[in-house]
Amino acid sequence: MSKILVVDDEKSIRITFRIFLSEEGHEVFVAEDAETALKIFNEQDLDLIITDIVLRKMSGLDFIKIVKAENPNIPIVIMTGSPEINTAMEVMKYEASDYIIKPISKEKLLEKVKSILKTFNRGL
Amino acid sequence: MHEKKPRNINFNAKLKAFRITLIYFVLGCVWIIFSDKIVDNLFVHSKDIITVSILKGLFYVVTTSAMVYTLIYPSFMKLKQNEERLHRSQKIANSGSWEINADSDMLLASDHFFHLLNLNTKTNLISIESIIDLIHEHERELFLKTISDLMTDKKKKAEMQYRIKPQGKDEFFCFNCIAENEHDKNGKVTKVLGVMLDITQIRRLEEERNLMKDQSWNQQKLESIGTLASGIAHEINNPINGIMNYGQIIQDSTESDSEINRYAKDIIYETNRVSEIVANLLEFSRQPEKQVSFARFEDIVFKTLSLVNTVFKHDNIILSAVVDENIPECKCKSQQIQQVIMNLLTNSRDSLNEKYPGYHENKKIELECHGFVKNNIGYISVSVKDFGMGISEEVGHRIFDPFFTTKDRSKGTGLGLSISYGIVKEHHGELTFESQKGEFTKFTMIIPCEN
Numbered sequence: 001m002s003k004i005l006v007v008d009d010e011k012s013i014r015i016t017f018r019i020f021l022s023e024e025g026h027e028v029f030v031a032e033d034a035e036t037a038l039k040i041f042n043e044q045d046l047d048l049i050i051t052d053i054v055l056r057k058m059s060g061l062d063f064i065k066i067v068k069a070e071n072p073n074i075p076i077v078i079m080t081g082s083p084e085i086n087t088a089m090e091v092m093k094y095e096a097s098d099y100i101i102k103p104i105s106k107e108k109l110l111e112k113v114k115s116i117l118k119t120f121n122r123g124l
Numbered sequence: 125m126h127e128k129k130p131r132n133i134n135f136n137a138k139l140k141a142f143r144i145t146l147i148y149f150v151l152g153c154v155w156i157i158f159s160d161k162i163v164d165n166l167f168v169h170s171k172d173i174i175t176v177s178i179l180k181g182l183f184y185v186v187t188t189s190a191m192v193y194t195l196i197y198p199s200f201m202k203l204k205q206n207e208e209r210l211h212r213s214q215k216i217a218n219s220g221s222w223e224i225n226a227d228s229d230m231l232l233a234s235d236h237f238f239h240l241l242n243l244n245t246k247t248n249l250i251s252i253e254s255i256i257d258l259i260h261e262h263e264r265e266l267f268l269k270t271i272s273d274l275m276t277d278k279k280k281k282a283e284m285q286y287r288i289k290p291q292g293k294d295e296f297f298c299f300n301c302i303a304e305n306e307h308d309k310n311g312k313v314t315k316v317l318g319v320m321l322d323i324t325q326i327r328r329l330e331e332e333r334n335l336m337k338d339q340s341w342n343q344q345k346l347e348s349i350g351t352l353a354s355g356i357a358h359e360i361n362n363p364i365n366g367i368m369n370y371g372q373i374i375q376d377s378t379e380s381d382s383e384i385n386r387y388a389k390d391i392i393y394e395t396n397r398v399s400e401i402v403a404n405l406l407e408f409s410r411q412p413e414k415q416v417s418f419a420r421f422e423d424i425v426f427k428t429l430s431l432v433n434t435v436f437k438h439d440n441i442i443l444s445a446v447v448d449e450n451i452p453e454c455k456c457k458s459q460q461i462q463q464v465i466m467n468l469l470t471n472s473r474d475s476l477n478e479k480y481p482g483y484h485e486n487k488k489i490e491l492e493c494h495g496f497v498k499n500n501i502g503y504i505s506v507s508v509k510d511f512g513m514g515i516s517e518e519v520g521h522r523i524f525d526p527f528f529t530t531k532d533r534s535k536g537t538g539l540g541l542s543i544s545y546g547i548v549k550e551h552h553g554e555l556t557f558e559s560q561k562g563e564f565t566k567f568t569m570i571i572p573c574e575n
Contacts, residue, residue, distance in 0.1 A: 008362075011366075012367070020372075081358035081361030102365045103364045103399045
């Protein structure tokens with residue numbers, strides 16, 4: 001069981017991702033903006049953060065920067081609805097671990113989460 | 125002043141002609157009077173006198189003929205030179221002159237007038253009706269009214285622009301026509317005279333200039349569409365992901381053979397379709413790629429088809445696609461190749477819609493994509509065939525010219541095929557076409573594959 005934080009301003013994503021990941025036995029936290037997310041990040045010992053790049057108030061990338069400054073080892077997966085050629089570059093630039101292109105099916109989401117947790121030896 | 129000058133010239137010419145005639149008259153009289161006297165004094169025998177008289181007569185005829193020749197030849201030469209000068213200046217100015225006599229239905233025109241209209245004549249005469257047939261149907265009435273106004277003296281001068289399709293040509297040329305009427309002593313109109321100037325090139329340049337402006341504006345618009353598409357993709361993909369996931373939750377929480385479960389599956393399937401279309405649109409609207417990469421033509425073709433499918437369905441166009449499976453990946457700029465296919469499909473669509481505004485069993489496009497090997501080099505060919513308007517030989521010669529279009533300016537910029545041609549050439553390929561006017565058009569792009 002792992003502690004996963006899902007950051008997205010889209011309510012449907014927060015609700016459904018929570019259901020999917022909870023079903024797998026993970027403890028899921030959700031946040032609709034970076035501010036709430038940082039609060040949870042500071043309170044919980046998270047194993048994985050899944051965040052959208054586009055967030056209200058603070059961009060997802062700025063959020064990652066702050067998180068990485070505090071905990072460089074935490075795996076972060078970024079989500080994007082408009083994949084650009086440089087998405088992969090952005091992932092590397094912000095030291096995120098991987099990326100998800102929306103829309104993503106339940107199956108693929110779980111697969112991705114599983115493989116990342118495995119790579120980072122978390123929650124196993 | 126303008127009126128006086130020609131009169132002076134006329135008077136001088138008359139005086140000159142009168143002097144020459146007078147000299148000839150005096151010399152002739154002197155010759156008749158004195159030659160006979162000289163002959164009478166020199167010859168006695170009547171036989172000799174007859175012979176000398178005949179010789180005298182011959183001498184007279186020869187000298188008179190020589191005089192007539194020397195007098196007439198320069199005039200004819202001058203006339204001919206003037207005619208040639210007129211022809212040459214009309215040729216340089218790409219213009220022609222014409223006149224219509226009152227109460228006549230024939231038009232008398234210069235050689236270059238007939239050349240401009242691609243007409244053959246020996247008499248330089250042609251019926252007005254034949255000319256009207258060449259004028260654009262929307263402008264025929266205007267032409268007739270202008271001529272009638274000039275003939276009835278309602279107008280003294282008129283200037284109009286007409287689109288005229290020269291005999292046997294497929295496209296209209298633009299002419300500027302200036303005409304005025306001529307009166308007799310009683311003020312009655314005797315004829316209408318006019319000149320016409322081919323301003324097609326000027327018009328084209330003007331249009332091109334305007335198009336350049338539009339184009340740079342369009343370019344900016346396209347760039348902003350690219351940015352917009354990315355934003356839209358984000359906005360659409362988010363809720364789509366939500367719908368997809370809710371569908372999944374419903375599917376997970378219902379019996380697998382239940383109706384609701386089936387509906388939920390359909391929801392997921394449909395959301396996948398939407399996201400695929402958004403992804404293709406996003407890819408299409410992206411800034412041009414600078415790098416070549418390996419791509420499967422099968423993917424490029426189907427991505428393009430997914431973008432046009434709805435529009436084609438709406439237009440009742442039957443689209444069939446035959447794509448070879450297992451065509452190896454090819455090094456290319458896939459977005460640009462997609463642009464070429466998109467352009468060919470759009471042209472076919474426009475042509476079919478022009479021919480069949482509604483449904484027709486022949487309103488179809490056949491797309492084929494094959495791979496083949498020739499001289500140890502792999503090639504990929506993509507052909508788009510439609511059964512629309514077809515291309516005439518004349519249009520065919522200019523089809524790849526930039527800014528050349530047969531479509532309405534609001535519909536086409538005349539750049540699609542020239543850009544496509546450029547893209548295919550950049551890929552070291554060939555873009556060719558075969559067509560039969562009124563029957564079909566088939567464009568084929570052949571791209572060599574390095575691998």
